[in-house]
Amino acid sequence: MxxxxxxxxxxxxxxxxxxxxxxxxxxxxxxxxxxxxxxxxxxxxxxxxxxxxxxxxxxxxxxxxxxxxxxxxxxxxxxxxxxxxxxxxxxxxxxxxxxxxxxxxxxxxxxxxxxxxxxxxxxxxxxxxxxxxxxxxxxxxxxxxxxxxxxxxxxxxxxxxxxxxxxxxxxxxxxxxxxxxxxxxxxxxxxxxxxxxxxxxxxxxxxxxSFYNIFIARKRKIANLIILAMATFFCLKLKPYIIIALFPGLFFWAILIYRSRIESPFIKFLAGPVAIVLAGLAGYLAVNKLGNEFSKYSISGVLQTAEIYQDWHTILAEAGSASGYSLGTIDGSARSIITKIPAAINVTLFRPYIFEVRNPVMLLSAVESMFLLIFTIRILWKTGVRITLRAIFNNPTAFFCFFYALFFAFCVGFTAYNFGALVRYKIPCIPFYLAGLYILNKQTIIELSRNKKTNSPGNFSPETQLNS
Known part of the structure; x- marks a missing residue:
């Protein structure tokens, strides 16, 4: 039977x-x-x-x-x-x-x-x-x-x-x-x-x-707490690293929105560094807490796992694998990992390039990656790097989207050994990155138009359409 x-x-x-x-x-x-x-x-x-x-x-x-x-x-x-x-x-x-x-x-x-x-x-x-x-x-x-x-x-x-x-x-x-x-x-x-x-x-x-409803909109807290607990449970059971990447960004989001509602300039100024410290601490504690339950997600486990996968990157690239990529030499130290952050983010969001396509499945990913790259360059070219960064840091929702998307992009870009695996692993960050780009595009258009009328550099203000 x-x-x-x-x-x-x-x-x-x-x-x-x-x-x-x-x-x-x-x-x-x-x-x-x-x-x-x-x-x-x-x-x-x-x-x-x-x-x-x-x-x-x-x-x-x-x-x-x-x-x-x-x-x-x-x-x-x-x-x-x-x-x-x-x-x-x-x-x-x-x-x-x-x-x-x-x-x-x-x-x-x-x-x-x-x-x-x-x-x-x-x-x-x-x-x-x-x-x-x-x-x-x-x-x-x-x-x-x-x-x-x-x-x-x-x-x-x-x-x-x-x-x-x-x-x-x-x-x-x-x-x-x-x-x-x-x-x-x-x-x-x-x-x-x-x-x-x-x-x-x-x-x-x-x-x-559920996090938005509990901590920002402040409605139906009990029901949303249950939803948050269940969703977190499934993430932890299936892919714990999503929680590691997501929750520090969520805490940043809430703190920065509360900061935007503060009227005192002095307290608002202090809230920024406090948010960075608290979110950083939350991320560190999350990694180590998860490390107790899932050893490969601890700090030492991440370094060891990254080194192993990067060895595979090199082998596949040198062997001419159809979909393998390499980020270069990794010795397992924190410094070597930090130096690979730009390349890891780039490979997740903007690769494979069209000329790297080796099969029909990769073609879809390459077209999307090219769109994301062009859209990103367009915003940076139109507004400039300095204004773009200022807009991100002054917009809580845009900051959350980019913080989570870039952190997650680094994690999967650094540990996936080929484009075939990467195209699946990266999907939890793509909607957030593109949503962040759309928010940023809207805000920069408004602010640039305002600056042209006033002939002044102006300041980006946090979002004003937040419904509480």
Missing amino acids: MKEIYYRKMLTIDDLALTPVYFILILMIAYFIRNLIVGNDEQIKKYFIPGLIFKLFGSIAVGMIYFFYYNGGDTTEYYNNALVMYGALSDDPVIFFKLLVYSYEDMDPSVFDYKGWLYFRRDPSSFFFGQITGFFSVFGFCVYTPTALLIAAFSYIGIWCLFMTFYRIYPDLHKEFAIAVLFIPSVIFWGSGILKDCFTLSSAGLCVY
């Missing part, structure tokens, strides 16, 4: 039969609840269904790429774990429950006949996502595409919440934020379907949404 279940093909005639049914059913439910979620705001209501449709198609595309192009990969192994759990459900629901909630090491002998068929035995985070896939597979009859559609639809909640958070702060940028959060092709593709990145991006969006 187990062998028959386990060796079931990933895409079958069942997918062709059930996919349209689930696709239409999800859209019908979404259309019904749209007014409950969005309300009567016609300005953004028009994005809700199209954003979901793109995400659903993205989940289907991921499965087809892995099945027909890669001939297997992470998503197929998550699905295989779901098959085992679904098979256990038909045999004994108690065994299914144990497979669903226990870690591989904690499973008792009663599940022995099943646990041997499971992947990711030594990778707790991937094993956990296999359990998540197993849960959703129950509602998709363990058929791959319906299961992927359900995961994509569920994860869309966090994506939409992130869009709504930015929109509440800058309502005039609704179109730009829709592009940045809902319609970036690589984020739609790699952030959908049966992949960890789908859940982690959604969890990051929920963290931002």
Whole structure:
């Protein structure tokens, strides 16, 4: 029985039969609840269904790429774990429950006949996502595409919440934020379907949404505390480094917004250095706290991991690997890591360049990277580096977006060994970086126009459209 279940093909005639049914059913439910979620705001209501449709198609595309192009990969192994759990459900629901909630090491002998068929035995985070896939597979009859559609639809909640958070702060940028959060092709593709990145991006969006509501908008604190706790839990279980990068930026965001509301110039002046110290301390404590639970995320673990991966960078580059890249020699010291920060950020946000493309999958990433590079250069060229930096530091939301995006870009650019892995790892920072660019572009246009009228250098003021 187990062998028959386990060796079931990933895409079958069942997918062709059930996919349209689930696709239409999800859209019908979404259309019904749209007014409950969005309300009567016609300005953004028009994005809700199209954003979901793109995400659903993205989940289907991921499965087809892995099945027909890669001939297997992470998503197929998550699905295989779901098959085992679904098979256990038909045999004994108690065994299914144990497979669903226990870690591989904690499973008792009663599940022995099943646990041997499971992947990711030594990778707790991937094993956990296999359990998540197993849960959703129950509602998709363990058929791959319906299961992927359900995961994509569920994860869309966090994506939409992130869009709504930015929109509440800058309502005039609704179109730009829709592009940045809902319609970036690589984020739609790699952030959908049966992949960890789908859940982690959604969890990051929920963290931002709930943090904003608790500490900045100050509403529905209990409900948002629960959302924040759950989203943080999923991030910690799947990709803890997202929390390491995200939470210092969130604390910066809140402190800088409180600073913008202070009327006393002296206290406002002191608040800046205090914010830097507190956010830096929070980041340091987060890394070391996580290091107690996940050794590779401790300070020493990061240095060791970085050195190992950078050795692979060099080997792949020298061997002429199709997608490998190198940042140069790394000796494991803090100084050598600091010197690689610009290159690591560059490789995450702006590479692969068009001339580095080696396969069709890389082409999509290269086109997006070129767009981000041109957009960034355009802003710097139009306003100048000094004015741009001043605008960032005086705008709490822009500062948060860039702080998190650049910190995260450094982390993944420094530890991913090739462009194929990087295109997936970097998606949690791309919406924030592009949203930051749109905010910065709007603010610099306004300020430059104001300066032309007054013929004075002027000062950038923090955002004035914040809704409390």
